[in-house]
Amino acid sequence: MRKVVAAEFVSLDGVFEAPDQWHFPYFNDEMEQAIGEGFAASDAMLMGRVNYEEWAAYWPQQDPEENPVAGTMNGRQKYVVSTTLEEPLQWSNSTLIKGNVPEEIEKLKNQPGKDIVISGSATLVRSLLDYGLLDELKLMVHPILVGGGKRLFDEEAETKPLELVDSKIFSTGVLYLTYRPARNERTDG
Amino acid sequence: MRRVVISEFVSLDGVVEDLGWTFRFGSEEQERFKLEELAESDALLLRRVTYEGFAEAWPRMDNEAGFADVMNGYPKHVVSTTLQEPLEWNNSTVIKGRRSSWRSFGRSTRRTHPHPLPRPPLSM
Numbered sequence: 001m002r003k004v005v006a007a008e009f010v011s012l013d014g015v016f017e018a019p020d021q022w023h024f025p026y027f028n029d030e031m032e033q034a035i036g037e038g039f040a041a042s043d044a045m046l047m048g049r050v051n052y053e054e055w056a057a058y059w060p061q062q063d064p065e066e067n068p069v070a071g072t073m074n075g076r077q078k079y080v081v082s083t084t085l086e087e088p089l090q091w092s093n094s095t096l097i098k099g100n101v102p103e104e105i106e107k108l109k110n111q112p113g114k115d116i117v118i119s120g121s122a123t124l125v126r127s128l129l130d131y132g133l134l135d136e137l138k139l140m141v142h143p144i145l146v147g148g149g150k151r152l153f154d155e156e157a158e159t160k161p162l163e164l165v166d167s168k169i170f171s172t173g174v175l176y177l178t179y180r181p182a183r184n185e186r187t188d189g
Numbered sequence: 190m191r192r193v194v195i196s197e198f199v200s201l202d203g204v205v206e207d208l209g210w211t212f213r214f215g216s217e218e219q220e221r222f223k224l225e226e227l228a229e230s231d232a233l234l235l236r237r238v239t240y241e242g243f244a245e246a247w248p249r250m251d252n253e254a255g256f257a258d259v260m261n262g263y264p265k266h267v268v269s270t271t272l273q274e275p276l277e278w279n280n281s282t283v284i285k286g287r288r289s290s291w292r293s294f295g296r297s298t299r300r301t302h303p304h305p306l307p308r309p310p311l312s313m
Contacts, residue, residue: 014203139201153202159210162201179201 002109003135004046006118006125007038008152011142015149016122026142026172034168034176038138039072042115046105048124049082056091079108079116081124102131109133122152129160129181136180137162143173193234196226220254227259237269244278 009019047055055073062070078094087096097104105128108116118125128134166178198211235243243260250257265281274283 151203157202161213 003115005115005136007138011146013145014151015146016152017150026174030170042117044077044116046079046118048121051120052080139177141175232264234266240267
């Protein structure tokens, strides 16, 4: 079965918003390689409306000659979860998931293919965690306190233990942490 | 010059409050780490809320794991505009400062749970 993987840049104080304001000083070869491996292991993207609108306005405008990521982003199959957007979606290879979101994502997971990746889209990440549909959470924790900005995790969410399955430390001080929902939830003593 | 070191239990989503959620991750490794960390220091710096929690809990704690004697013995420097000396907890003094300089500090921090170590307080 395909995995749904959320891959997020996040600051030490939990901010995921506007990484263009704080992430770039930490970008290096190790990070590039890790991101490349994530891309190679996946063949589709899943996103919420806000993220879709940002990317649909940005990536089609980029020159794929100059920025090869643009070619990948534009070419990839994209699934967009939204109750307000309407088909047809403008950005190439974008499909709308309008209702029955858990069932639709379950269906996608049962189709043959590689991983389905989410970046950004915190609301969607939280819902998938709640529904038990998220298989992996890959965080690149940047050693910076951004101060203001939207947090990846909700203040009101339920307690949910995770299992750390992999960790790397990049030379920039970024922690690359891979979590899965805990299989055997130990109870508090 | 002495260093000021902040040591926190924090969940992946940044919560430092009500440390009950840390118990499931307790281990001998962690206990050793916290003891070594305490051994590398010789004083504690706290604000009022944490002080009040600690002053309540630590004098009643047994020293089985080696924490209580250290916590009770170390000098405690408590930053507060409202507490008055003498403080009840052994070896504690108040850093009072001007109210104006701490007002913005208070606004920028969240209330923390008054317990630094991943173990339940004495049975209540």
